[in-house]
Amino acid sequence: MHGRPYFHKISELPQQFAVFPLPRVLLLPGSNLPLNIFEPRYLAMVDDALKTGRAFAMIQPHEKQPGGVPTGPNGLDRPALYDVGCLGRLISFQETGDGRYHILLQGVARFRIRQELAVTTLYRQVIADFSEFEGDLSPAQSGEIDRAALLQDFKRYLEHRQLSTDWKAVENTPTEDIVNSLAMNCPFEASEKQALLEAADLKARATILTALIRMASAGPGEPPDATLQ
Template identity: 50%
Template structure:
């Protein structure tokens, strides 16, 4: 979903952003994440974001953080998205879409009176995220498509191959990464990849390991 605002410089992004911690969630630059928002604290977050710069940080709870489910520690890197779609459901929920803008590093979590959490965010390490298509010519598209075919075949899934063939490398890599069924650590590795080529390579490697593990489990069950 296209945004009406295009960010050209890191300085255009807010230094303090609200964050939405969500396990195994992955938002990437120019990727789209639909959210069904129903908790009061996140309804308040959306209300305030709409009144301000419409920027929300998606971030994972730290998988090593322990058992504090109400306020888990956060990983150090997330992705800021802009609210590009909003609808009320009539039963107290919001249906929203976040379109990824750029990754950020958490400098510190702030002490705030809002029911949702806020962090001081540094975008300096991720300036390249603002450039559409940056590094996509370096992606091994054939390896990516082969792995995708193998995964679909192993799981008896269909795909829109016409749409896949038309998709630019950036859109393809990021959409597949965001839709992948992997866990928090794999999702975080995909987020933190140095560039698009590295992200594609991680996606291929993780998918191949998953396929090999599934094949090994199937062989064991037949013995």
Template identity: 40%
Template structure:
């Protein structure tokens, strides 16, 4: 099994607002900007094929986009090129990391030195959530989907493992970048599920402390 010691200290960074990658999850991406096409080319030449997904962090009064401190590295596991030179890739979430500094250089994309310390569980077997009460969670999710006019394969949701269900919803649902960051930084699957439930309930209240939307 891969260990953090096997992972590089410097990785390419893809700052994409609202795009969340979690350990042991998969994220499909459509790559078309020239600098990120170059990033994919370069990553495919490495043994780890890692790319760090990080939420941009807009700081008032500061020019350009900063980066949130914590991101998640994914390994390119699927790759195809379209006739017009775009890439369709799939990242498999490996481990979260902490950005220690941005590396100056001549590449058209950003690179950062990172620390893997504190994220040992990310490389272990999938997590479980012992306190997960699935029925009330799915009831709230059903109301959320109804309000937003969304559909779902409810049988698949009922049968999905805890981690697959919670992480997939965390990645898929339309929360803002700061909420996605909170889901990423959750220290355990239980904490992520609690955060996810809070966000769903907040959305059902219309983003206020008022009555729940019907």
């Protein structure tokens, strides 16, 4: 499991910070997300984060916009956001020769948006409430997860998609990291990714993940769990 060395209590977390809206991109507490930053507004966001605690959040925008997409004072698209995102801390930064940043963001804790602020920055900012996700700052409990069954389902998922993986590395990976890595990297729909993010705990996330993997692995006309008993 990745460490959570920077914050130990909810009271230590920033209440106002930038958000980076990306559909189908998930950051989970304790996990690392590599990002390639190239848009001017998000280059500015990273610059500001480096000066002020290295924290910003990932959140999903709603992909469908009834009645059109509202714009902010800078004329930039401002699609509606899901209520829950994940605060991250920038733990690695590399500047490329063509004006991009390669960064690594480590998930700290989930939050619920209390208010989106009217700001003059190119990027969006929110005031957040972490109270219902205080457990994110403690090590996750993975003992109740059926690891063998999860890996069996994952193997069938890979076979269905004609993919492979390094099983020796998987065997040496903690269960929490397996669950979170699959949740972050499998190509699920935005609403499914959001369900994984908002799961009450690691066991609940593993249950949702298993259901999604089984549905994705089922052949035409085949019940999702027909051969997974």
